[in-house]
Amino acid sequence: MIVPFAEGSRELQHLLGNKGAGLAELMRLGYRVPDGFTLTTAACRAYYAAGRTLTPELRENLLRHLRGLEQRTGKRFGDPAHPLLLAIRSGAAESMPGMMDTVLNLGLNEAVVQGLAEQTGDSKFAADCQRRLHEMYGAVVSREIPESPLEQLFQAVCAVFDSWNNRRAVVYRQIHGISDELYTAVNVQEMVFGNLGARSAAGVVFSRHPASGEPALHGEILYGAQGEDVVAGALTPEPIETLRATMPHVYAELLTAARQLEAHYQDMQEIEFTVQDGALYLLQTRDGKRTVQAAVKIAVDLVQAGLLDRADAVQRVQLQELNKLLHPRLDPTVQAAPLAEGIPALPGAASGRIALDAETALEQSRAGHAVLLVRRETDPDDYEAMTESRGILTAFGGTTSHAAVTALPLGKPCIVGCSAVVINLAARTVEIGGQLFSEGDVLTLDGATGRIFAGALPLAKPDVPPEVDVFWKWLTVDNNA
Numbered sequence: 001m002i003v004p005f006a007e008g009s010r011e012l013q014h015l016l017g018n019k020g021a022g023l024a025e026l027m028r029l030g031y032r033v034p035d036g037f038t039l040t041t042a043a044c045r046a047y048y049a050a051g052r053t054l055t056p057e058l059r060e061n062l063l064r065h066l067r068g069l070e071q072r073t074g075k076r077f078g079d080p081a082h083p084l085l086l087a088i089r090s091g092a093a094e095s096m097p098g099m100m101d102t103v104l105n106l107g108l109n110e111a112v113v114q115g116l117a118e119q120t121g122d123s124k125f126a127a128d129c130q131r132r133l134h135e136m137y138g139a140v141v142s143r144e145i146p147e148s149p150l151e152q153l154f155q156a157v158c159a160v161f162d163s164w165n166n167r168r169a170v171v172y173r174q175i176h177g178i179s180d181e182l183y184t185a186v187n188v189q190e191m192v193f194g195n196l197g198a199r200s201a202a203g204v205v206f207s208r209h210p211a212s213g214e215p216a217l218h219g220e221i222l223y224g225a226q227g228e229d230v231v232a233g234a235l236t237p238e239p240i241e242t243l244r245a246t247m248p249h250v251y252a253e254l255l256t257a258a259r260q261l262e263a264h265y266q267d268m269q270e271i272e273f274t275v276q277d278g279a280l281y282l283l284q285t286r287d288g289k290r291t292v293q294a295a296v297k298i299a300v301d302l303v304q305a306g307l308l309d310r311a312d313a314v315q316r317v318q319l320q321e322l323n324k325l326l327h328p329r330l331d332p333t334v335q336a337a338p339l340a341e342g343i344p345a346l347p348g349a350a351s352g353r354i355a356l357d358a359e360t361a362l363e364q365s366r367a368g369h370a371v372l373l374v375r376r377e378t379d380p381d382d383y384e385a386m387t388e389s390r391g392i393l394t395a396f397g398g399t400t401s402h403a404a405v406t407a408l409p410l411g412k413p414c415i416v417g418c419s420a421v422v423i424n425l426a427a428r429t430v431e432i433g434g435q436l437f438s439e440g441d442v443l444t445l446d447g448a449t450g451r452i453f454a455g456a457l458p459l460a461k462p463d464v465p466p467e468v469d470v471f472w473k474w475l476t477v478d479n480n481a
Helices: 011-028 040-048 056-075 112-122 121-139 149-165 167-176 227-232 242-246 247-267 292-306 311-314 318-326 357-364 380-388 400-412 466-480
Strands: 002-004 035-039 086-092 102-106 184-190 201-206 218-223 269-276 280-289 343-346 351-355 371-375 391-394 414-416 421-424 428-432 435-438 442-446 451-454
Touching: 002 011, 002 086, 011 035, 011 040, 011 184, 011 371, 011 435, 035 056, 035 086, 035 380, 040 056, 040 149, 040 184, 056 112, 056 149, 056 184, 056 391, 086 149, 086 371, 102 112, 102 149, 102 227, 102 414, 102 428, 112 121, 112 227, 121 149, 149 218, 149 451, 201 227, 218 242, 227 400, 242 247, 242 400, 247 269, 292 466, 311 371, 311 466, 343 400, 351 357, 351 391, 357 371, 357 380, 357 435, 371 380, 371 421, 391 400, 400 414, 414 442
Parallel strands: 351 371, 371 391, 391 414
Antiparallel strands: 002 035, 035 184, 086 102, 086 184, 201 218, 201 269, 269 280, 343 414, 351 442, 421 428, 428 435, 442 451
16 A cells, blocks of 8 residues: 555556656656655555554555655654654545645754754754744644654554545545545655755756747746745746756756656646755656646647657547637727736736625625635635636735636636735725725736736737637548548
């Protein structure tokens, strides 16, 4: 029921989950991956069958693989002199980004914090890791953190197994037709630290642009941060191109990996990474979420490059998904002064009433009103509201934040990282570029430019890229064959 990364592969995705299979494949291909092991979906099934309890057999197996990880890394879990900290991450067979839980920096107590500070010579770093553990453990597991690292591990694994049935995960599966019987795997992995000094960072990149499909590295990075900071959207990261200037050797290594992994998987890849003291570690690769327009271009490009045959390409985009390409854009003849401009995360345009939380968005949408979800940043609990909103606007975050990545497959116009948006939840108002709006007032979002306008502006039919014509011919020929 437990498989070390070095013994797994992509073919075992049903057992290792999407993330575990990706980590195993990355290690098999020779990339630098923090070591670890996967508690399989079968282990999760056994956990639920035992009444949501880790059986003695599973605990013993977990401890045995932990000792193996200690031997391979030269560190010990709970040992102040040679501290091994762990990341505990979920990973279902079908990708469910952000829907289940994660616990990072596991294994800290007061003695280990002191040891980590002495080992690294950086007491601020050790204190930052402790703060992060307290915040994440309190939110995911319990407000009380056991002094025993082993008890932390047992509780965290249970909490991540339990997150398979949290409300947002259940809603996501219902919307996407994912079976409740698949269960989730749990990955136990050595921590690497993007918050360790000036030459450390965390980021997410796509091998192609997820909105257009253009073949260029696209993503974002946060220096002195851990991976959850990037995807949470609470901070606005920097474009990945800054890495070319700050650490050119790491940028070149990341670019090469992205190209190789796209060819290996024959699809656009979304890659999570950490840079620790100038060394690049890959934490995840998976088929990236993308717009329908990007999906069509990627399919056509891969066929023309000889990486994919036409029959497989046609299967990648469903006929009903092509209708999303007919979503409107802002009428180009309209001349209106924008209130502000954020980061354009997803093209298209939409008008609707301001909703400042998920509950209001759902209530207004189900009452028949067009709604725009306006948030400081979104989180997985907003997913259902995002599916029913016409567009999304956030004050923080970048193009790899939760809001942006979630909006991609939904085809929703999305603008993120607009610092001119100031939300007052107590007064139920939002200030945009110095102009005050009440919840329920109407805005228009132009996802192509990142501009925000007051009122409902006229919309027009979209421009259809040339790859769509090529793909449509393939689809027609294959269906008529």
